[in-house]
Amino acid sequence: MTENGITVRQEIRDKIAAIGEADILVGIPSYNNSRTIGHVVKAVQAGLAKYFPSQKSIMVNSDGGSSDGTMDVVHATTIHDMKSILLAHRVEPLHKIATPYHGIPGKGSAFRTIFQIADALNVKACAVVDSDLRSITPEWVELLIKPVLDEGFDYVAPLYHRHKYDGTITNSIIYPLTRALYGKRVRQPIGGDFGFSGRLAQFYLGKDVWETDVARFGIDIWMTTTAIANNFKIAQSFLGAKIHDPKDPGADLSAMLYQVVGATFDLMEAYTDVWRKVQGSEPVPTFGFEYAVGLEPISVNLERMIEMFRLGLRELGGMWKGFLPPSALDALARTAGLSAAAFHIPDDVWVDIVYAFALAAHKKQMNKEHLLKSLTPLYLGRTASFVVDTRESGAADVEKKIEGLCARFEEKKAFLVRNLR
Amino acid sequence: MGNFIDKIFVMPIQSFGEKLIKFLPDLLSAVLILVVGFVLGLLLKAVLVRFFRTIGLDRFSQRSGVVAALQKGGIREPASLLLSKLFAGLVIISFSILAMRALKLVVIDDVLARFLLYIPNVFIAGVIILFGYILGNFLGRAVLIAAVNAGVKVSGLISRLVKVTVFLLATTMALEQLGIGSGTIVVAFAIILGGLVFAFSLAFGLGGKEIAKTYLEKRIKGDEAKDDISYL
Structure with missing residues (x-):
């Protein structure tokens, strides 16, 4: 049932009415995360108690119909011994709401419910954190909320230290592309943990996207891009390491690429007039004390990635001929002949490929799902190349390489603008 | 005179x-x-x-x-x-x-009457074939991409099979619409398709026994080396 635009159950509406107004809301979207959500809830509770003791705070768990008792864990989790983590007890009580969301299954629908509750409670600042996090600490709540409450920022993106092979879609496509398009160096545009103002939550709610792919898994890039493109005040906070529950490595990579890259390309269509004029990029204000963190090792099956690339080139090469520049196709053919140790797809070629896919999507040269899913072997090839290139590199070197790729994206943006008709 | x-x-x-x-x-x-x-x-x-x-x-x-x-x-x-x-x-x-x-002219009238009655069938048959061709291409491409992304070595062959099957089906329907040996064509189509399936079953069963065994072992026992990469 919907009342005043809130698609939640009556008991939750009663609870919202009883609370009236709040200062801070922390949302936790979940789906079958009973193993990890307890830790996340505790970290959020401790963070709110420690850093915002006099603010009226509320924690919302928006669940996608978990069958493993995720919501029960949320209800049951409390920190019994606050003294062990706090010097002073909080003054304001913490309210907790756990509710299943309605609408299209996906993280976006979970966020919509969180935005609706934030709007109904007229909160000043919100944060959302993933429910599968193992590395979240109470400080995350402070780092995501404080820039909004005290510094007047509207959107706070996360900044993590991640393993060099972690977040490869972010590092090779989403970050460089978003940075080149909109001119803001938001390092983790699809990080999953964000802080934002109540004003921005209202703005998000007003957008007519909740029945589209945004409601599924395009929500992260949508939130970041919408905030940047509409001139909201952007910042990022260093949160430390991002370690989450291992996901199924066999999870469909092509579906992931389709959703995330598809959402990015859709946003390019929506904000063409904004990004067309942007040249170069600038850093965004960064909060938090950056420190080195130990990261869990990641195993990579390099041979398999290269094999997938070669198979893709053999079978899909004819299809790519329709929109990839001949120079890129020649370079890919040469790469396919290299040994695993020498396997390399140059930055220039990769930028040409991503821009060619963006243009093909813009010109509707092919069914969008086919087009974006056909990017998978190329992406695996690029990831394999990155793994080979950075095998002996430390975190700083890897970051330098990603910086180099971003520079190439920015330099070649003129090609994208020129060919956009 | x-x-x-x-x-x-x-x-x-x-x-x-x-x-x-x-x-x-x-x-x-x-x-x-x-x-x-x-x-x-x-x-x-x-x-x-x-x-x-x-x-x-x-x-x-x-x-x-x-x-x-x-x-x-x-x-x-x-x-x-x-x-x-x-x-x-x-x-x-x-x-x-x-x-x-x-x-x-009586003769022309008769021929024309038959011809006129036949024209809609030709048109419908043409539409069926065109639709079959487009659908076959679309499904063939979808199967090709999905098979490549699943690492199937014979993706091209599977894709072509899907394309040909859909097109053959459309052609059969079109010929039936035209009334050309309808029964014969349906039977021929069924025999060809059945034969193909049987031939492939035999080929996979006999020739690909070891491959199937290795594949299933990898899938079920999880022997295949996997990536721990989190892409997002």
Whole structure:
């Protein structure tokens, strides 16, 4: 049932009415995360108690119909011994709401419910954190909320230290592309943990996207891009390491690429007039004390990635001929002949490929799902190349390489603008 | 003698002249109808070309692979022009038929009646084949991409099989629509498809026993080396 635009159950509406107004809301979207959500809830509770003791705070768990008792864990989790983590007890009580969301299954629908509750409670600042996090600490709540409450920022993106092979879609496509398009160096545009103002939550709610792919898994890039493109005040906070529950490595990579890259390309269509004029990029204000963190090792099956690339080139090469520049196709053919140790797809070629896919999507040269899913072997090839290139590199070197790729994206943006008709 | 000449030469010529005079208006009507048909056909072609270009038919045919197929067959004209020509041709044929009917010849009438009744079947069969071709291409490409992303080595073969199967099915339906050996074609199609499935089953069962065993072992026992990479 919907009342005043809130698609939640009556008991939750009663609870919202009883609370009236709040200062801070922390949302936790979940789906079958009973193993990890307890830790996340505790970290959020401790963070709110420690850093915002006099603010009226509320924690919302928006669940996608978990069958493993995720919501029960949320209800049951409390920190019994606050003294062990706090010097002073909080003054304001913490309210907790756990509710299943309605609408299209996906993280976006979970966020919509969180935005609706934030709007109904007229909160000043919100944060959302993933429910599968193992590395979240109470400080995350402070780092995501404080820039909004005290510094007047509207959107706070996360900044993590991640393993060099972690977040490869972010590092090779989403970050460089978003940075080149909109001119803001938001390092983790699809990080999953964000802080934002109540004003921005209202703005998000007003957008007519909740029945589209945004409601599924395009929500992260949508939130970041919408905030940047509409001139909201952007910042990022260093949160430390991002370690989450291992996901199924066999999870469909092509579906992931389709959703995330598809959402990015859709946003390019929506904000063409904004990004067309942007040249170069600038850093965004960064909060938090950056420190080195130990990261869990990641195993990579390099041979398999290269094999997938070669198979893709053999079978899909004819299809790519329709929109990839001949120079890129020649370079890919040469790469396919290299040994695993020498396997390399140059930055220039990769930028040409991503821009060619963006243009093909813009010109509707092919069914969008086919087009974006056909990017998978190329992406695996690029990831394999990155793994080979950075095998002996430390975190700083890897970051330098990603910086180099971003520079190439920015330099070649003129090609994208020129060919956009 | 004069009577004889009249019977042999004059009367037939007179009769032919009378018939010709009677027939001339019909002939003139037929010619007029034919000319109108041509003019209308050409006008329709010009209008339809603009219309099809406006609705983006050329872009759609490019994306659906129709253009590629036509080019393989040596046809370089855009789909908007081809389809406009087809409709214009239909109009001209229709007017030609009307023109022939205007001649009021019994034999032609009979042939035309049969031909007219058959035309809708030809049109429907054409649509079925075109639809089958587009669907076959679409499904073939979807299967190809999915198989490549799943790491299937014979992705191309599977994709081509899907394409051919869908196209064969469409052709069978089209031929049935035309009434050409309907029973025979359905049976032939079933035999070919059944034979193919049987042949592949045998080939996989006998030839690919080891491959299937290794694959299943990897999948079920999880022997395959996996990535821990989190992509997002």
